Amino acid sequence: MKVLVLGNGGREHALAWKLAQGERVSQVFVAPGNGGTARDPLLKNIPITDVKALADFAEAEKIALAVVGPEAYLAAGVVDEFRARGLRIFGPTKAAAQLESSKAFAKDFMKRHGIPTAAYEVFSDPAAAHAYVDGQGAPIVIKADGLAAGKGVVVATSLEQAHEAIDWILAPDANGGKLGVVHNEGGARVVIEQFLSGEEASFIVLCDGKNVVSLATSQDHKRLLDGDEGPNTGGMGAYSPAPVVTPNVHAKAMHEIIMPTIQGMARDGIPFTGFLYAGLMIDELGQPRTVEFNTRMGDPETQPIMMRLKSDLLEVLLQATDGTLDQVELQWDRRVALGVVMAAHGYPLAPRKGDAITGLPADAEDAMVFHAGTAEVDGQLQTSGGRVLCVTALGESVRKAQQLAYDSLVNIQFEGKQFRRDIGHRAVKR
Numbered sequence: 001m002k003v004l005v006l007g008n009g010g011r012e013h014a015l016a017w018k019l020a021q022g023e024r025v026s027q028v029f030v031a032p033g034n035g036g037t038a039r040d041p042l043l044k045n046i047p048i049t050d051v052k053a054l055a056d057f058a059e060a061e062k063i064a065l066a067v068v069g070p071e072a073y074l075a076a077g078v079v080d081e082f083r084a085r086g087l088r089i090f091g092p093t094k095a096a097a098q099l100e101s102s103k104a105f106a107k108d109f110m111k112r113h114g115i116p117t118a119a120y121e122v123f124s125d126p127a128a129a130h131a132y133v134d135g136q137g138a139p140i141v142i143k144a145d146g147l148a149a150g151k152g153v154v155v156a157t158s159l160e161q162a163h164e165a166i167d168w169i170l171a172p173d174a175n176g177g178k179l180g181v182v183h184n185e186g187g188a189r190v191v192i193e194q195f196l197s198g199e200e201a202s203f204i205v206l207c208d209g210k211n212v213v214s215l216a217t218s219q220d221h222k223r224l225l226d227g228d229e230g231p232n233t234g235g236m237g238a239y240s241p242a243p244v245v246t247p248n249v250h251a252k253a254m255h256e257i258i259m260p261t262i263q264g265m266a267r268d269g270i271p272f273t274g275f276l277y278a279g280l281m282i283d284e285l286g287q288p289r290t291v292e293f294n295t296r297m298g299d300p301e302t303q304p305i306m307m308r309l310k311s312d313l314l315e316v317l318l319q320a321t322d323g324t325l326d327q328v329e330l331q332w333d334r335r336v337a338l339g340v341v342m343a344a345h346g347y348p349l350a351p352r353k354g355d356a357i358t359g360l361p362a363d364a365e366d367a368m369v370f371h372a373g374t375a376e377v378d379g380q381l382q383t384s385g386g387r388v389l390c391v392t393a394l395g396e397s398v399r400k401a402q403q404l405a406y407d408s409l410v411n412i413q414f415e416g417k418q419f420r421r422d423i424g425h426r427a428v429k430r
């Protein structure tokens with residue numbers, strides 16, 4: 001069977017790598033893919049990104065299953081397009097993807113269905129938004145309503161920062177330009193919410209509209225610098241499992257967040273199919289609250305999760321698209337997997353492209369280099385995006401996985417490379 005993975009990040013490299021191990025898989029295409037998927041003899045890059053052209057390709061190649069990586073394709077309606085043409089695809093429809101693409105939609109949904117999350121208000125009028133934060137005080141969290149590639153959230157520790165963030169998002173002349181926000185229909189809106197304290201974890205499940213199977217737990221490191229300092233990024237590293245998700249927290253997340261979400265979406269007439277990723281904030285008492293929903297796998301969480309998955313991913317996703325996830329039980333490697341992201345010079349604000357990459361180690365069963373922002377130019381591997389590589393390793397403990405991941409990246413060179421030296425520090429402490 002032929003499979004098509006949409007996207008070009010480390011997440012897509014890991015998904016394609018795992019799918020290619022499937023018993024019945026004859027070919028995995030990655031559209032558009034990256035320098036790593038180009039080098040893997042089991043994968044083939046296809047230079048298509050347009051939704052209709054992707055569906056044409058899937059039809060012509062008789063693709064048995066398409067899997068969507070990034071949220072932008074979902075918000076563009078790729079699942080709707082494929083389904084309308086009778087093509088099998090795993091992901092949410094455009095309507096269901098609003099759980100991620102519109103923070104206002106997600107917050108209203110959670111309120112309506114009693115799903116634990118931070119208290120909030122939505123504003124389109126700047127004066128009302130400014131007055132509201134003055135009444136609430138800091139710390140307070142300011143979010144743009146539309147998709148902003150992880151940059152549309154400001155955790156304001158002072159009122160001054162909060163006011164500035166509101167102006168970035170709502171000022172008519174700025175039009176969200178400063179944050180690169182894609183506004184939803186109806187124009188710029190800002191979500192202002194209560195600051196939650198605790199520890200974050202990524203809680204990702206597979207959904208077929210009705211049934212749910214949880215993936216191994218994971219945690220990522222969003223800040224650029226060691227000690228969780230510096231600006232927010234898409235994620236500088238991740239590991240699985242996440243010790244903060246105890247069996248008790250897991251049960252609460254399933255019963256109080258995931259199941260009410262799936263049932264609520266079905267009741268609202270927009271059944272959710274695809275990966276559902278609840279970003280949890282877990283307080284000192286072990287109570288999880290939803291910080292955000294993503295309607296896709298996490299990046300870089302996917303890289304360690306795929307290294308631990310023992311089940312045949314194609315078979316699992318075929319069952320997910322058949323609506324028979326109630327018959328699926330996933331098998332996991334008991335070891336810990338940990339991935340360290342190597343980012344380009346200038347990431348996250350202004351990543352530089354075109355730096356030559358050398359010294360990649362050979363892939364091994366317990367250590368893999370998943371590519372993200374890489375491209376092959378005249379046979380030479382170069383940086384082509386912010387997050388360049390995710391060096392991921394398995395080990396008997398967090399420390400061992402950490403050790404192997406860092407040992408595996410010592411020879412990797414590119415000008416201006418940035419990476420954290422403390423990925424996994426919270427899990428080590430526990």
Ligand code: AMP
Binds near residue numbers: 118195197
């Ligand atoms: P989001 O894009 O909504 O996931 O927000 C990005 C990051 O901002 C999250 O991973 C958290 O670290 C932080 N954050 C978002 N909302 C809150 C909140 N209500 N309280 C504390 N931190 C938050």
Ligand code: GLY
Binds near residue numbers: 299
């Ligand atoms: N690593 C966070 C995300 O994928 O959204």
